[in-house]
Amino acid sequence: MTTNSFGFQLLPSLPTKFCGTQCISFNNEILICGGCNTNQCYSYHTKKDKYKYVCSYPSNVRLDGHAVVKYETKNKSGIAVLSIGGGNKQILTMSYESVWSKTNEHKNEWTEAPYKIGGSETDTRNVRAIIGGRNKNLLFVVHYPNCIFVLDLQTSRQIAQSVLPINNIIGGSCFVQTNNEMILFNKHCGLSIQFDESKQQFECHKMPICSALKNSCYYFYIYVQGFIVLLGGYDSGTDKYMDKIYAFSVKTKTWSESSHKLPIPAATSFAIVVNVGHTPSLHIIGGDDGNKDIVQHLRISIENLIGRVLNKNHSPILAAKE
Numbered sequence: 001m002t003t004n005s006f007g008f009q010l011l012p013s014l015p016t017k018f019c020g021t022q023c024i025s026f027n028n029e030i031l032i033c034g035g036c037n038t039n040q041c042y043s044y045h046t047k048k049d050k051y052k053y054v055c056s057y058p059s060n061v062r063l064d065g066h067a068v069v070k071y072e073t074k075n076k077s078g079i080a081v082l083s084i085g086g087g088n089k090q091i092l093t094m095s096y097e098s099v100w101s102k103t104n105e106h107k108n109e110w111t112e113a114p115y116k117i118g119g120s121e122t123d124t125r126n127v128r129a130i131i132g133g134r135n136k137n138l139l140f141v142v143h144y145p146n147c148i149f150v151l152d153l154q155t156s157r158q159i160a161q162s163v164l165p166i167n168n169i170i171g172g173s174c175f176v177q178t179n180n181e182m183i184l185f186n187k188h189c190g191l192s193i194q195f196d197e198s199k200q201q202f203e204c205h206k207m208p209i210c211s212a213l214k215n216s217c218y219y220f221y222i223y224v225q226g227f228i229v230l231l232g233g234y235d236s237g238t239d240k241y242m243d244k245i246y247a248f249s250v251k252t253k254t255w256s257e258s259s260h261k262l263p264i265p266a267a268t269s270f271a272i273v274v275n276v277g278h279t280p281s282l283h284i285i286g287g288d289d290g291n292k293d294i295v296q297h298l299r300i301s302i303e304n305l306i307g308r309v310l311n312k313n314h315s316p317i318l319a320a321k322e
Contacts, residue, residue: 007305008263008284008298015042015051017293018286020172020268022068026079030272031096032285033083034063037293041108043099044285044297046276052099055108062087065126065172071153072136078106082113084141085127091115114156117141118149128175130182133197140195142184144169148202150195160200166191171217172268176228178250183207183228185221185248187236188214210246210255218267222282224302226250229258231284234267241265241290247306260305263298264289273302 014032021035030044031054039057044050057063066086073080078097093113097106117124123144130140131153138159139151145168149161166189173186182193190207210230213219219233219242228248234241243265245258262284269287273280282305284298 007260008300010263011283011297011299012049012051014286014295014297015053016040017295018270019288019293020063020065021270021286022066022083023270023272023283023285024068024070024079024081025272025274026070026096027098028276029098029100030274030283030285031081032270033068033081034066035286036064036268039063045100046274048100054096054099055094055110057083057092057110061092061110067127067129067141069129069131069139071131071139077104082129082139083110084129084139085117085124085143087125089116089118089120089122089124091117115139115151115153115158117143118147122147126169126172128173128184130175130177132177132182132195138195138197140182142169142173142175148193150200160195160202162202164191164193165204165206171234172219173217174219174221174228174230176221176223178223178228183250185209185213185228185230187217208253208255210248212244212257213246216242220267220269220271220284220287222271222273224273224280224282225306227306229271229282229305231271232262232266232269232287234290241267241288245305258305260300263296264294266294269294279303 018035022033024031028046032042041054042051063086067084071080081094083092091113092110094110127143137154142148146164152159169186175184184191190209192205194203215237216233216235219230221230230246232242243262266287270285280302287294
């Protein structure tokens with residue numbers, strides 16, 4: 001394991017190329033769920049520092065910008081995982097139990113869930129999804145061109161849908177759940193989205209987007225300690241892949257640039273926060289640099305990353321003008 005001058009630790013290389021992958025955390029594992037160039041899924045054990053094969057998506061399933069979320073169930077030994085979109089109308093589910101357990105005889109596999117996305121004309125590439133609601137039973141999905149809908153996972157019913165007040169969603173977006181709202185960033189558009197469960201209605205407000213990101217998409221992101229952190233991405237204005245890191249303060253609605261940079265410019269990677277002991281860390285998995293797919297797996301402590309963002313020498317940067 002090596003640490004470069006950017007503060008990132010280089011972990012063992014990925015077992016295969018994961019471009020546009022999606023990941024979830026489960027106990028001491030990161031579950032890596034396919035990508036645009038592979039249907040394979042692996043588990044990375046954060047303490048053992050090793051990978052183990054889990055299963056593969058069905059051969060007829062496309063993974064062109066899919067989303068994966070975890071859904072808490074009564075199964076104490078495992079977790080429900082949902083895979084949405086990527087060119088597929090059918091949502092898939094997996095009841096995951098650890099492949100690292102020596103006594104586990106459970107078979108991890110993807111099967112069709114009783115939910116579908118939209119109609120025959122719905123474009124399900126580059127979707128984003130989160131679990132929310134008072135009881136954490138609602139699946140919120142945003143997809144092209146500017147749509148959002150809600151599935152009740154307990155009743156298997158779509159309970160609401162709406163058109164977002166933005167232009168077309170282009171490429172990969174940032175879509176996160178904060179304490180009181182959902183926030184979406186895509187190129188020059190930023191939205192705060194709230195959902196009234198009793199009325200089953202959406203309310204949206206514009207959010208400022210960083211001027212340096214107004215032409216950018218396919219960045220990877222996390223929400224941690226009151227900040228939305230956007231890393232890398234592709235800038236269509238300059239036709240370049242990016243290595244910079246920006247953070248949005250949900251409290252002050254301001255943007256800052258970190259003094260950290262990625263070791264290499266990258267897009268379509270996946271960023272995920274994992275707690276090992278009492279030290280939360282950011283893991284960056286896969287992606288591409290514009291020339292080739294990346295097999296790197298990087299890690300940096302949240303304290304180190306956010307500390308750089310909050311450096312007093314850094315002033316907030318301007319939001320893009322509409």
